[in-house]
Amino acid sequence: MRLSIKRYLPKGLFQRSLLIIVLPVALMQGAVTWAFFEQHWRTTTARLSENIAGDVALIVKMHQRADGEGFDQIADIAFTTLGLSVEFRKDDALPTTRRTAFFRVLDRTLRRALSSKLNEAFWFDTTRYPNYVDIRVEAEGGVLRFIAARDQVFATTGHIFVIWLSGATLILLTVAILFIRNQVKPIRHLAEAAEAFGRGQDMERFKPAGAREVRQAASAFLDMRARLKRHMEQRTQLLAGVSHDLRTPLTRLRLQLALMPDSPEREAARRDIAEMEAALEEYLAFARGQAGEEPEAVDLTALCETLGDDAARQGVDLRLDLEEGLSVHAREGALKRALANLVQNAAAHAGDVALSARREGSRIEVIIDDDGPGIEPGQREEAFRPFSRLDPARNANRTGVGLGLAIARDTVRAHGGELRLETSPLGGLRARVSLPA
The missing domain is CATH 1.10.287.130 (Signal transduction histidine kinase, dimerisation/phosphotransfer (DHp) domain)
Incomplete structure (x- = not known):
């Protein structure tokens, strides 16, 4: 089975457009960053570390040859010509603990350079002082301690490059987000206007x-x-x-x-x-259809109770099972006619008719059940066609011209809902109306 990358891609136009801009920029900046750190920063850092390691090795050799005499003169030469602060700690020993820098490549580079230049044991710390590096070398009778400026040991411009790169990326993303959002907004408004028109609403300000x-x-x-x-x-x-x-x-x-x-x-x-x-x-x-009526907030529970009263006046015993507080945004007259058509259609072919309404997540379900002959599954879509009577399925539509279900579904869809026909637990037909809450 082939793994499709489409399932992992964003679905929205805004997200996809942003990805088209961000992905090439990210790849380009990744390549630039790799080239900078790999070809420039690491090379420069390695050379600086080798230079400081050579200077340290030189001072160590001079100290060994002087046999402990004239150290002050050696320290003065190291400070004035090499920029190194040197101290001889008599009877001292190398520390046994080591602190590792956040960028471990710095420690690895310096350790490699010192190991290649020195035969003596050494220890260093790149984390204790922000602007200096502490290097200690084991010597006869004690320890030589070197304090070197950090920019003598490492290339310190790497973080500046990262900051500039991150800042440029942030500015680019901000501009891209603002630009793409302004381009996507008219498309979203067009989709909202089309959806509203499909529900029978009119966005005059579009x-x-x-x-x-x-x-x-x-x-x-x-x-x-x-x-x-x-x-x-x-x-x-x-x-x-x-x-x-x-x-x-x-x-x-x-x-x-x-x-x-x-x-x-x-x-x-x-x-x-x-x-x-x-x-x-x-x-x-x-x-x-929906002409001449504006949508408004409709108390669906009260509307269904009104349908029950109307059915009772027509001699239909309509059983109600309603959840309190149901409300929809709809054209009340059109929605009432649609539900009344479904109730009358059920009552015309059955003796027991039930209407229930309840909230299901973000939708409201209105269900009309009857115990009539029902409609075969293969003919249910045909029942929604205008002027369809389905004589064999429902013992003939004895009244009307076959527009009841067509009007009902047209009205429900105009309100952003859907009307489906199913098999009822009562044995007949179930009409399920799903509306947005």
Whole structure:
């Protein structure tokens, strides 16, 4: 199985853009740092350490040849010509403890240089004094102690290079973060505007911004939004006009039937007119969608209780199991119609109907269960298609024109949710509505 690097890469545009800038800079600075420390700093430090080791060895030889006499003159020569402070500690011994520097390469370099120049035992400390190095060499009758300036032993410019490099990197990252954030912000606003429009909301203050390509995409989105809004308005006006034009002759027919004597034919005609009026209302509701209503905070618990009261007035025994304090940001009328469609659909094909609502993490689940014949899993997606009646599956949609589930899912999706059909524990159909809390 091949290991894919994609799973380890950042998913967001901001993080990916930052990575595109940071990764090459990090590689470049890593190479520069390695070249500096490996080719310059270490080489310079090694040469300085070898020089100081040679000076120490020279003073040790001079002390041995002088046989302990004229040490003050040797110390004076070491200080004036070599910059070394030399002290002879009579009857002293080398320390037995050693403190290691943070950069161990310094100790290793100095130890290697002293070992190559001296035959005598030695000890040194690079940590006790900030600006000096303490070197001690075993001599006859005591110990020679050397105090050398740190810049005589090591290249002390390495930390300056690191500070400048780190400062430049910090400035570069700050500029990159600010620049990339400003470039990503218009894209994020475009995504938020598209998501809001998909939920039926309108971000009037949104306007194109950012780079040329982002502005083109934002302008194309605004044009598309305008065309879709015109299309929805035209659809609503068209069906509203058709509904109005058809209601007038239907009203005349209803009046004529009211003047006719009672007969089986009269009752059949009245039922046909009632079905036609119901179909017109359903067409108009499907065409109207979310028009004319602004989203607001909706008490979902109270809304479901209202559905229970409405169902009771229609002779439906709707069992409720509701969690208190549920709230969603929605168009109350549209959401109520969608849930009412699901309840009426269940009541039309079952005797036992239950509605429950509870919070599940960041979502709110509204579930309508019934004990009816249900819908086969393979036909559930077909049930959401407009004008689909699914006669064999639900013992025929005896009323309506097959728009109830289509309107319900369209409304739920417009609120950022989802509607799914499942098998109910009661034996029939379960409609699960998931909405953002």
